[in-house]
Amino acid sequence: MKLKYKNTIIIITGGPGTGKSYAAERIYKAFPQLELLSYDEIKEKEWDRFGFDNMEQKDRVNRFALEEFYLTLQNMMRHKKSILIEYPFHQQHRKQLAEFIDAYNYHAITLLLYGDWKTIYGRGLTRNKTDNRHPGHLTSSYHRETDMSPQNIIPDALLTYEEFRSDIDRKNYDIRLGTTLSLDVTDFSKTDFEKVFRQIADMDS
Numbered sequence: 001m002k003l004k005y006k007n008t009i010i011i012i013t014g015g016p017g018t019g020k021s022y023a024a025e026r027i028y029k030a031f032p033q034l035e036l037l038s039y040d041e042i043k044e045k046e047w048d049r050f051g052f053d054n055m056e057q058k059d060r061v062n063r064f065a066l067e068e069f070y071l072t073l074q075n076m077m078r079h080k081k082s083i084l085i086e087y088p089f090h091q092q093h094r095k096q097l098a099e100f101i102d103a104y105n106y107h108a109i110t111l112l113l114y115g116d117w118k119t120i121y122g123r124g125l126t127r128n129k130t131d132n133r134h135p136g137h138l139t140s141s142y143h144r145e146t147d148m149s150p151q152n153i154i155p156d157a158l159l160t161y162e163e164f165r166s167d168i169d170r171k172n173y174d175i176r177l178g179t180t181l182s183l184d185v186t187d188f189s190k191t192d193f194e195k196v197f198r199q200i201a202d203m204d205s
Contacts, residue, residue, distance in 0.1 A: 003031055003033060003034075003082055004107075004203060007105060008083070008106065009077075009082075009084075009085065009178075010027060011097065011177055011178075012113065013087065013088060013090070013112055014173050015113075015120065015164075015167070016120075017125075018113035019185050020088070020113060021038075021086060023185070026193050027111075033082045034082050035082065035083055035084070037083060037084070039065070039069045039086075042065045043066075043136070048144045051143035051144060054141060055140045070096060070100075078104065080104075088173060089175055090172055090173050091171065091175065097175070107178060109179050109180075109181065110177045110180045111196070112181070112183065114183070115184050116186045117165055117168060119187075120185070121161050128158065
């Protein structure tokens with residue numbers, strides 16, 4: 001499928017566990033002209049590079065990675081790339097993203113993932129137990145050179161369900177940049193991605 005405009009940015013957002021990476025993969029395959037930029041991938045790279053001993057250090061590395069993400073995104077927009085980004089983007093990120101969209105005259109589409117939060121929270125817990133989940137998401141202390149095999153990981157940076165729900169309400173992932181498409185991802189087997197692809201292809205602004 002093809003996008004109407006080359007200078008298009010698709011923003012996939014939603015709470016943790018909503019399947020943003022999976023949705024991004026599906027859209028990326030449907031629109032081969034897109035270039036994928038993941039803040040999580042940048043963050044994981046910097047966790048491996050610097051490591052952290054506590055949450056304060058982890059926050060510093062995260063801020064550094066966010067600046068790298070913004071600089072990379074700005075450079076891609078400068079070169080008029082068709083861009084797909086995915087992360088739990090919330091109100092804290094909205095201002096900077098909006099400024100870039102306006103400055104580089106981009107057509108923005110926001111795909112907001114939502115669903116039954118108890119189901120999504122449980123799905124996130126299951127994901128956290130997989131071997132391909134970076135340990136930095138789970139812990140308050142990480143160094144790549146340390147043995148971080150599953151039996152040695154202390155998942156002390158995870159939220160309880162109550163904290164998770166409070167975070168959802170506080171951060172507000174409904175950032176409304178450009179045209180917003182809302183997608184219920186409670187059960188991915190019932191999620192109509194083909195309809196989403198058609199909506200994106202037909203998007204006029």
